[in-house]
Amino acid sequence: MAARIMIVEDEPAIQQMIAINIKQAGYEAICAGSAEVAIDVINNILPDLILVDWMLPNMSGLEFARRLRKHSRTQRVPIIMLTARSDESDKISGLDVGADDYVTKPFSPRELIARIKAVLRRRAPEALDESVEVDGLLFDPVNHRISVGNTEIVLGPTEHRLLYFLMTHIDRVFSRAQLLDRVWGDHVFVEERTVDVHIRRLRKALENVGKENLIRTVRGAGYRFSANSAVDSGELKL
Numbered sequence: 039m040a041a042r043i044m045i046v047e048d049e050p051a052i053q054q055m056i057a058i059n060i061k062q063a064g065y066e067a068i069c070a071g072s073a074e075v076a077i078d079v080i081n082n083i084l085p086d087l088i089l090v091d092w093m094l095p096n097m098s099g100l101e102f103a104r105r106l107r108k109h110s111r112t113q114r115v116p117i118i119m120l121t122a123r124s125d126e127s128d129k130i131s132g133l134d135v136g137a138d139d140y141v142t143k144p145f146s147p148r149e150l151i152a153r154i155k156a157v158l159r160r161r162a163p164e165a166l167d168e169s170v171e172v173d174g175l176l177f178d179p180v181n182h183r184i185s186v187g188n189t190e191i192v193l194g195p196t197e198h199r200l201l202y203f204l205m206t207h208i209d210r211v212f213s214r215a216q217l218l219d220r221v222w223g224d225h226v227f228v229e230e231r232t233v234d235v236h237i238r239r240l241r242k243a244l245e246n247v248g249k250e251n252l253i254r255t256v257r258g259a260g261y262r263f264s265a266n267s268a269v270d271s272g273e274l275k276l
């Protein structure tokens with residue numbers, strides 16, 4: 039369940055240096071040499087985080103970040119801007135368009151990885167592979183162990199990813215399209231009812247430990263993972 043990090047950088051040596059360090063940190067690296075190429079890739083696969091160089095040929099990193107923030111599908115993807123500029127005003131315009139953080143070149147690989155980790159912790163906790171517990175259900179992604187007390191649950195790979203995503207985003211409603219993007223990484227070639235099939239399998243597996251009610255169907259909206267039975271009416275209360 040390694041986080042997918044996209045690197046949008048036109049200088050091959052820097053792109054490669056970043057990619058090597060990202061892979062060493064246990065993440066998956068996807069490289070693009072321009073914003074245009076990055077947009078093509080993102081239209082198929084949504085990354086967990088995007089590193090964007092400010093100075094790119096044609097479309098600038100700033101304009102690219104602005105476009106990502108404008109579209110509903112990409113507006114929540116964490117963005118870190120990379121730049122040689124250390125001007126305070128540049129930093130502010132980067133953060134203004136919705137970048138989550140800002141790293142000034144030259145930077146050490148250790149610093150970059152630390153920043154990536156901090157942004158992921160804040161914005162995409164499912165990408166960090168940390169243990170999580172909800173209502174006695176324990177998910178340990180490093181040891182691939184899901185358990186309640188001494189009883190272990192074994193899941194297929196998709197249910198495994200789906201459960202971890204839901205457990206790291208409790209009390210939030212996700213539509214089928216959002217789950218396809220965040221769990222499958224693909225909203226184009228997978229049908230929405232595929233989500234229902236895997237939710238059904240996951241509930242069946244959770245039944246064995248009496249935890250199937252943690253997954254709520256929110257009518258007309260999607261699914262929510264929640265330990266709080268007080269709000270379980272099938273309807274979203276605002």
Ligand code: CA
Pocket residue numbers: 047048049091092093094
């Ligand atoms: Ca550049």
